Amino acid sequence: MDETSQKIIDATMSLVRDKGYVATTTKDIAKTAGVNECTLFRKFKSKKDIILSGVEQEKWRGNLTPEIFQNVQWELAPDLEMFMTEYMKRITPDFVQLSIGLRAPQIYEETAPLIMKVPQAFLSSLTEYFHQMQQRGKLPPLDFECLAMTIFSSTFGFTFLSASFEQALSKISREEYIRQSVATFIQGIPTLT
Amino acid sequence: MDETSQKIIDATMSLVRDKGYVATTTKDIAKTAGVNECTLFRKFKSKKDIILSGVEQEKWRGNLTPEIFQNVQWELAPDLEMFMTEYMKRITPDFVQLSIGLRAPQIYEETAPLIMKVPQAFLSSLTEYFHQMQQRGKLPPLDFECLAMTIFSSTFGFTFLSASFEQALSKISREEYIRQSVATFIQGIPTLT
DNA sequence: TGATAGTGCGAGCACTTGCTTGCATAACAG
DNA sequence: CTGTTATGCAAGCAAGTGCTCGCACTATCA
Numbered sequence: 001m002d003e004t005s006q007k008i009i010d011a012t013m014s015l016v017r018d019k020g021y022v023a024t025t026t027k028d029i030a031k032t033a034g035v036n037e038c039t040l041f042r043k044f045k046s047k048k049d050i051i052l053s054g055v056e057q058e059k060w061r062g063n064l065t066p067e068i069f070q071n072v073q074w075e076l077a078p079d080l081e082m083f084m085t086e087y088m089k090r091i092t093p094d095f096v097q098l099s100i101g102l103r104a105p106q107i108y109e110e111t112a113p114l115i116m117k118v119p120q121a122f123l124s125s126l127t128e129y130f131h132q133m134q135q136r137g138k139l140p141p142l143d144f145e146c147l148a149m150t151i152f153s154s155t156f157g158f159t160f161l162s163a164s165f166e167q168a169l170s171k172i173s174r175e176e177y178i179r180q181s182v183a184t185f186i187q188g189i190p191t192l193t
Numbered sequence: 194m195d196e197t198s199q200k201i202i203d204a205t206m207s208l209v210r211d212k213g214y215v216a217t218t219t220k221d222i223a224k225t226a227g228v229n230e231c232t233l234f235r236k237f238k239s240k241k242d243i244i245l246s247g248v249e250q251e252k253w254r255g256n257l258t259p260e261i262f263q264n265v266q267w268e269l270a271p272d273l274e275m276f277m278t279e280y281m282k283r284i285t286p287d288f289v290q291l292s293i294g295l296r297a298p299q300i301y302e303e304t305a306p307l308i309m310k311v312p313q314a315f316l317s318s319l320t321e322y323f324h325q326m327q328q329r330g331k332l333p334p335l336d337f338e339c340l341a342m343t344i345f346s347s348t349f350g351f352t353f354l355s356a357s358f359e360q361a362l363s364k365i366s367r368e369e370y371i372r373q374s375v376a377t378f379i380q381g382i383p384t385l386t
Numbered sequence: 387t388g389a390t391a392g393t394g395c396g397a398g399c400a401c402t403t404g405c406t407t408g409c410a411t412a413a414c415a416g
Numbered sequence: 417c418t419g420t421t422a423t424g425c426a427a428g429c430a431a432g433t434g435c436t437c438g439c440a441c442t443a444t445c446a
Binding site: 004020105112145149151174191 | 198211212213215216224252262269282296297298299309312313330331332333334336338339340341343344345346347348349350353354357358360361363365369372373374377378379381382384385
């Protein structure tokens with residue numbers, strides 16, 4: 001990947017993140033990349049082609065691979081905190097906004113499978129973790145898929161809401177949220193009976 | 194609101210839901226509404242004006258008011274299930290897609306406050322519910338805002354993920370998810386020690 | 387020195403965008 | 417019957433869209 005192409009991709013992805021695919025024009029991209037417009041079409045087949053090259057780059061993907069979750073301690077509390085922290089560290093507001101910017105009918109069919117890889121990686125890693133915890137005798141048999149979905153949904157939900165509304169919805173910090181959520185997941189809501 | 198204007202609004206909102214604001218053209222709207230294009234501009238000031246009229250209609254808003262949560266039993270399990278069920282009954286995939294379609298820089302500043310009302314209503318209702326549960330002696334003092342955020346995030350997250358990826362991410366049904374999640378929230382993840 | 391590849395530049399293509407205009411027609415109320 | 421209102425229709429506007437072309441310039445490598 002030569003320098004000019006990379007500049008074009010970076011400019012494109014930033015603009016799509018900020019304005020969405022349709023609202024991002026090729027003249028816009030050229031200007032942002034500091035490159036003449038016709039250069040875009042010398043390097044890439046079309047505007048769409050730039051996007052597709054971009055989403056295939058690690059740089060513009062939530063680089064969320066199962067390996068990230070390797071240093072587990074086989075203790076529910078620190079491990080769940082680690083899972084949630086690693087997710088939020090990688091799936092930044094920028095990434096969330098980009099995923100939304102890519103939701104244009106013209107490209108969504110091709111970008112959706114890539115976008116979906118991130119939640120899939122998280123979910124399957126978490127489910128697998130629970131299974132291993134069971135094998136190690138630390139968990140009874142449960143519906144681990146459903147449990148993983150609950151924890152992932154709350155992680156994803158918080159990430160998305162923070163990216164969308166920042167502090168306007170809730171002032172709770174990421175660390176505070178993770179700590180309290182994990183406590184709830186493990187001990188449940190304490191009740192007085 | 195005369196019939197023609199309503200047809201225009203409905204066509205516009207449907208198209209924005211499916212293609213996003215920028216990709217929805219006025220010629221598109223006119224055709225879908227079965228109306229001549231110039232009629233749009235006789236009824237409304239601009240394309241943007243149609244949208245703003247639309248988002249103010251209950252029909253095109255997740256009609257989520259605090260009153261919905263009134264038939265509480267003051268029992269954690271059925272109440273939380275009710276909260277989540279009512280949310281998901283109203284915030285349909287269509288509504289989720291529409292909220293995303295409205296995220297264009299040209300209109301977001303004006304639509305965001307309206308979009309945000311839905312999560313705000315849910316969050317504040319839930320927080321208030323917890324406070325009342327405490328006053329009734331059923332809950333110890335806790336960080337109820339954070340707890341509400343956890344439950345709302347998992348509700349929102351599941352709703353959004355289902356709307357985005359349908360069955361491709363998880364085959365868990367809404368009812369199953371709600372039941373299992375509430376069980377986890379209340380009892381915690383059972384462990385063997 | 388000379389060939390090659392990469393890029394800028396200006397112009398422009400065919401088409402679409404949101405929006406407007408002038409005029410004909412239909413429906414309805416007085 | 418007459419005046420008003422709502423709408424359709426055809427045409428069109430200026431601006432913008434993705435994309436292309438031909439030509440000039442520069443850096444690099446042989």
